[in-house]
Amino acid sequence: MPENASALPTPPWSVRPGARAWRCVPAPAEVLDFHAALPGYAPTPLIELPALAGELGVGRVFVKDESCRLGLPAFKALGVSWAVHRLLGEQAGSGRDPGSVTLVTATEGNHGRAVARVARLRGQRAHVFVPQGVHPRAVAAIVGEGAEVTAVPGSYDEAVRRAAEAAAARDTVLVQDSAWPGYERIPGWIVEGYSTLCAEIDGQLAARGVNEGPDLVSIPVGVGSLAQAVVTHYRSRDRGRAPALLAVEPEAAACVLAGLVRGRAVSVPTGETAMAGLNCGTPSSLAWPHLLGGLDAAVAVPDSAGARAAARLAALGVSSGPCGAAALAGLCTVLGGTGADERRTALGLDATSVVVLLSTEGPSANPHHTSGQ
Template identity: 80%
Template structure:
């Protein structure tokens, strides 16, 4: 997968930035932030999944006799995924139709429209936008490129997860280059429907026994579908509320992600918007541009490693004063004025 992206125009690994002040704050050995504020010209990691899935989907159509003619790529989004699909459509001469739920920031909607996509605003939450997109994709010459799955719709979400795995391969190389080749002791990952977390679990759980890190998922308190599902022991849907972590405001885990999350996560936590805002401010002080979703990783780790019971949680996750921690900052700040090329 990493080889595929290395052949893509404009590809370069995103930074893995070491932040010693955070290591001191959190009382661990080293802290690194995987900074996804500029990925393939877009301000979030989502371009990895959209790029690979669209490439695979269009290649499949061409080899299955459906012809090379233009199609409409359809998706639902809380922001970054829809923009990534729209960007791919524009680059490849295809059309895009993007369903956007209520509560998505106007700047995010405008950014999708600027990619020449048809934007349809839905009066309802993310799950309703997904349902609308799935119905629209039943029309001829349309392809649904959704980053969540359900029974009967799993192949393209699986390709999206494959694309996300590139991020983990980059981390391996980057840690080795700075003398941390044994890998992290803990990885904190923001979670919406769980596709990125599925990629992280798949990557790190393939390691030899004793070398796999602890994996922590972090969600908004207003949309903690994975945490609730783990608590119940089965996938459940939750009614989502309002949150500044719009890209994580999802009410149902992806069906293909759920078995990986259930079997591969070591801990899960939900954080408030205030928690995320404080984490984003701390990252900004240290020179990292991180939006509310990206900063959730730090907010979640702070919650786990502080307060009553924190020593027991550290022990359970195998953390000590020498541990290496990686935070996945999955997006740049919405207020970042940088152009599309970052």
């Protein structure tokens, strides 16, 4: 599927040698057991696509399909459910009545709906701030979970600022998947919750005869919390092979790529993109050290590449939105254009490589927007 390299320019890309040797502390082992005990839990599918492997010139390609996770169309419920479990458990242990808590967050859609769903199931209230451009269907889905919704006439980053201000009220707690100095505990729990997705992949690959794990994982990146969870999983163990980890962002909001190029966290202005859930201009402060240390590479892709990737996945029977299809769009972009052979070598890919693509959400309600971060 990579297009003719001679016909394409060099993509926005950064590679960081030595990332596979970087190490960190693993996620708590009990997270998977917590999720497995939830009503309706089941591992999401890991779908093998031999035709795509042939097109990409690798051995095997698998897509982790997060289009239906605990009854919601994205992976976000994993992080939110664990974080709220930890939060309410702490409050019960301190003697505080958890029934008085309002969970506040900002969202492009899926994270906010997950907060609203978990709040409803746990008997809490939810207040969700949505930035300009979120599709009315995404807003309606959040309202349908019983949450109060406040529209913000600005960017995702502005919605986060407004949510943080609202969370200063009594009996109110911010449940955000992005961290900044002074606000890292709850985002850290959310990242821990995402570890279940990676643990599932281990078991599913082993069941297909891939006992050493993948050679490359391609990850859609917004503020970087999911990428932090993936880095933590694969950089906190010595067993099996250490895969290359590729971060994929929209060209309109490539803050992680910009930071990797500069060697430090930076904020970038954001523009319009169909990958709205990845439209974040500032990486999470909690995620950044893991991204800088453990990512092998990052690439920025245009919306057109995301649309082609979503169409290709659909043709192969995988239901994916623009954010989820970014994983494939990024890999195709890396393997096309000027310098494709060098990028393939930098990622350690050959005709025997096993690749996992994280398709983080189902199709969008609107061709111009998706419900992600």
